Amino acid sequence: MMLRGSRLIKRGTPTKKELKIMIGSDLTTEIGCAVITCEEDEVLNVVCHYKTTLANAKKLYSTGPTCKKCPDGIETCVNGLCPPEETYDQIS
Structure with missing residues (x-):
């Protein structure tokens, strides 16, 4: 664009x-x-x-409990989202 x-x-x-x-x-x-x-x-x-x-032809979202697919389980869920597996430094 x-x-x-x-x-x-x-x-x-x-x-x-x-x-x-x-x-x-x-x-x-x-x-x-x-x-x-x-x-x-x-x-x-x-x-x-x-x-x-x-x-x-795939669904946009899967239905089910929030964070059910987080790699480390739902206890790592933050505001309804799985935490990132890696962190990256922002380039200024």
């Missing part, structure tokens, strides 16, 4: 619906995004990669 002024220019294959599904799926375990501005063209480039096992 690129943003030129206030106009969004879409490149790549995911549709809006596909992006919402990838972001909202319980099968998406990691998201990484990068943003860079091209000063010459005044374009903002945004690229995101999703680690997901989501495939066509």
Whole structure:
């Protein structure tokens, strides 16, 4: 995706619906995004990669108790979410 002024220019294959599904799926375990501005063209480039096992015809979410699939059990659950397996330092 690129943003030129206030106009969004879409490149790549995911549709809006596909992006919402990838972001909202319980099968998406990691998201990484990068943003860079091209000063010459005044374009903002945004690229995101999703680690997901989501495939066509799968349910968006599994039903059941909160945190039932946390690797270390539900006692490690934080605000209804499994804690990350690894931590990463934010790059400034």
